Amino acid sequence: MPRTPFAAVIAFAVLAFSTPTFAQTTIFNVSYDVTRELYKEINPAFEADWKAKSGEAVTVKQSHGGSSKQALSVLNGLEADVVTMNQSPDIDVIADKGIIAKDWRDRFPFKASPYTTTTVFVVRKGNPKAIKDWDDLTKKGLQVIVPNPKTSGNGRYTYLSAWGYSLQKGGDAAAAKDFVTRLFANVPVLDGGGRGATTTFTQNQIGDVLITFESEALALAREIGEDKFDIVYPSISIEAEPPVAVVDSVVDRRGTRKQATAYLEFLFSPQGQEIIANRDFRPRDAEVAAKHASRFPALKTFTVEGLLGGWEKAQKEHFGEGGVFDQIFQK
Structure with a gap:
């Protein structure tokens, strides 16, 4: 060898x-x-x-x-x-x-x-409840699915989107609180996160409308089927960063x-x-x-910093212990 x-x-x-x-x-x-x-x-x-x-x-x-x-x-x-x-x-x-x-x-x-995203509505195919904008979400008898703003950023963006919509229409803080209170009165369950809310809406078939990030809505349409859901872009929404x-x-x-x-x-x-x-x-x-x-359709948006005084203020005022959301939820 x-x-x-x-x-x-x-x-x-x-x-x-x-x-x-x-x-x-x-x-x-x-x-x-x-x-x-x-x-x-x-x-x-x-x-x-x-x-x-x-x-x-x-x-x-x-x-x-x-x-x-x-x-x-x-x-x-x-x-x-x-x-x-x-x-x-x-x-x-x-x-x-x-x-x-x-x-x-x-x-x-x-x-x-x-990247950025924004908050949109997902409705049942054909939009049977004729949901077009934020005001429609306060109609009596409507069920709105949204994650808990206390545990979910998705839920906080939804809450602040609705609050900002009311302000942009010319309302003051009292009017915004009343508007958001009426919207959350239509929420039958608060899931811990955005994906849980999606499951409640799609698999458990609860609710007439799901409020969620655009990214989640587009993924639903692609992965579950455009024949089951429609996406509705409100007149104004929040820009999430x-x-x-x-x-x-x-x-x-x-x-x-x-x-x-x-x-x-x-x-x-x-x-x-x-x-x-x-x-x-x-x-x-x-x-x-x-x-x-x-x-990605063009959409009028606002930011927490630009309209609501920044995240530190919003966090303390709305989502801190005893804040506005706690007051609304208890009511």
């Missing part, structure tokens, strides 16, 4: 020890509940992109639930490398405890919000800051933005947005 030359053995050994090897890295994304399908597509795309760029294998795991409930889980010790929530208060409440840096908005473009952040205390302890940061940066890349658009969220990238413009 021929022997391998000694020089070749030495060369092989040197090559083996000099070739970089990488351990498998796992990062954990804690997100809100209507982004399951989005991140099921984002995660493998990022994993492949990161492998090609760095040579390192990375796996992204994810968790979904009501946005505010997810934030509470992180506060209670759930080790998220990144959080991808649907409203900034759910990241601020984590930052207030020092788990996320206070400047999290400044670390990524668009105040760390890779779901934010993202690296969880500093976790990534520094686990040594995953580089991968976690790259993961969130991928959301703003052309490839990430294309996936975002295909999953029915409105992309930030101008070229990608122009390509998909026909899928």
